[in-house]
Amino acid sequence: MTIVACDRVSLAYEKHLVLSDLSFTVSEGDYLSVIGENGTGKSTLLKGMLGLLTPVSGKLTLGIRPNQIGYLPQQKVTQRNFPASVEEIVLSGRLNQKGWHPFFNKNDKQIAEQAMERLGILDLKKRCYRELSGGQQQRVLLARALCSASKLLLLDEPTAGLDRAVTEEFYHLIEALNQEGLTVVMVTHDIPAALQYSDHILSLEQNQVFFGTRAEYEGGDRG
Incomplete structure (x- = not known):
């Protein structure tokens, strides 16, 4: 079952185009980590999945109801x-x-x-x-x-500001939830953790976008 499908999606935030021509899918039970530098549209993508932003172009389709999504946003001080x-x-x-x-x-x-x-x-x-x-x-x-x-858990930098021991504990919690069948999409700057726990990687960079399995990312198959 497809949970999220992006087909050539472009998203804008405050009238500025942030993501352009993005395509990927998230299947039931997947664990997807979204990585990339600041300003590449990672949080904007989550807002699109939540229905808070409408694509400028392309099609973003959910295979579940909005009230089946849980969201943990970045926590401000x-x-x-x-x-x-x-x-x-x-x-x-x-x-x-x-x-x-x-x-x-x-x-x-x-x-x-x-x-x-x-x-x-x-x-x-x-x-x-x-x-x-x-x-x-x-x-x-x-x-x-x-x-x-x-059905779906969206996480935006959930370990920011936490010490290493607490961070590892948190990742284990998310891993256990995923193993129980919950689909996870997590925005993170922690690339080692993304490679340890995720099934798939979506890398958003200014000049290149990669979507594929963890093995493909580690193998440099980012064509």
């Missing part, structure tokens, strides 16, 4: 001080399932609790988010994303 409980933040991941009924029911709370338990933060659910360590905060945000990510 100001967001680290958000004065809410862990439980409240994780529950907010259910909002895209609610439509015109923005009240959490028993099922929503159960899904949030399962996500917290899965990531080992259930004992933190009453804690204030801003009191947590960086690694704990990322687990909270990942749990929030999992509340809607039944």
Whole structure:
């Protein structure tokens, strides 16, 4: 099953063309790492997948419903001080399932609790988010994303600012989720990690775009 298909897609951000004539596919169960320098359109591509940006040209097709996508955006410094409980933040991941009924029911709370338990933060659910360590905060945000990510998880620089030990722990969490069948698309500058964990690589550079398997990337087959 194809989860995402880009056919000669061009995307613009604030009227500036960022991505041009991009083609690739993501199949169910894939783990795709999107790499490249700053300003090459990696985050813009995720916004296109989320439906927040419409292609200037080409066709971007999703094989799933938008509410089956979980998204973990880049975390800004100001967001680290958000004065809410862990439980409240994780529950907010259910909002895209609610439509015109923005009240959490028993099922929503159960899904949030399962996500917290899965990531080992259930004992933190009453804690204030801003009191947590960086690694704990990322687990909270990942749990929030999992509340809607039944098919696809999009991650934008999820390990930025984390120390090496916490980063490795986070990568293992993502790997386990992928092995359970969740499709993963991750934007990262961590090329060694991308080559260790990913099935496919999408490299966005100013003069050359590569899409293929990890082995093809490592072998230099980037024609």
